[in-house]
Amino acid sequence: SQTIHQWPATLVQPVGSPLSLECTVEGTSNPNLYWYRQAAGRGLQLLFYSVGIGQISSEVPQNLSASRPQDRQFILSSKKLLLSDSGFYLCAWSAGRPSNQPQHFGDGTRLSIL
Amino acid sequence: GEDVEQSLFLSVREGDSSVINCTYTDSSSTYLYWYKQEPGAGLQLLTYIFSNMDMKQDQRLTVLLNKKDKHLSLRIADTQTGDSAIYFCAESPLGARQLTFGSGTQLTVLP
Numbered sequence: 001s002q003t004i005h006q007w008p009a010t011l012v013q014p015v016g017s018p019l020s021l022e023c024t025v026e027g028t029s030n031p032n033l034y035w036y037r038q039a040a041g042r043g044l045q046l047l048f049y050s051v052g053i054g055q056i057s058s059e060v061p062q063n064l065s066a067s068r069p070q071d072r073q074f075i076l077s078s079k080k081l082l083l084s085d086s087g088f089y090l091c092a093w094s095a096g097r098p099s100n101q102p103q104h105f106g107d108g109t110r111l112s113i114l
Numbered sequence: 115g116e117d118v119e120q121s122l123f124l125s126v127r128e129g130d131s132s133v134i135n136c137t138y139t140d141s142s143s144t145y146l147y148w149y150k151q152e153p154g155a156g157l158q159l160l161t162y163i164f165s166n167m168d169m170k171q172d173q174r175l176t177v178l179l180n181k182k183d184k185h186l187s188l189r190i191a192d193t194q195t196g197d198s199a200i201y202f203c204a205e206s207p208l209g210a211r212q213l214t215f216g217s218g219t220q221l222t223v224l225p
Contacts, residue, residue, distance in 0.1 A: 049211060103213060
């Protein structure tokens, strides 16, 4: 069966420090991968999605970037964190084909910026 | 673009049925999903339905779709305290890779 792992579960970082959040998927090949941010425990904002290695689509302009160095690895990064980057970050995957496959989420990373 | 709306809060008594409602705006064929999020956790897929279906049932969960009104509901029978969570409705037009989420409905189950 397929599993998705995100780490760390919680992170406290000072303003201006770098960030690297990692997400890996097991048990599937060529998944679509997604990064979301959830503010105040409610609405999910899609940040990035990827349909293959090195292919990243950005949904909103921001201080963050994403990379997909391997088929089942998705990394969210920042060179200098802002206070507004605080939130709950969720990684998700879906089967690449056929389209409209449901997305499956990791357990999330709670990021607090001080 | 797509828009998905849900009421923010719902309270029910343990043992009663819960009905969580959602409306969407996309006019083409679309997939509709229900997710559950417990505090501090990720989203758990509950069920999904394609817009050519009217109803889908899975144990205590029943999804009803009114295509004409673009209205989706999730009914939870015999609601338990463990059902307390935020429930998200999401939509994905046919052929799309992304989901559009509603803002979530906080379900509180009272003893």
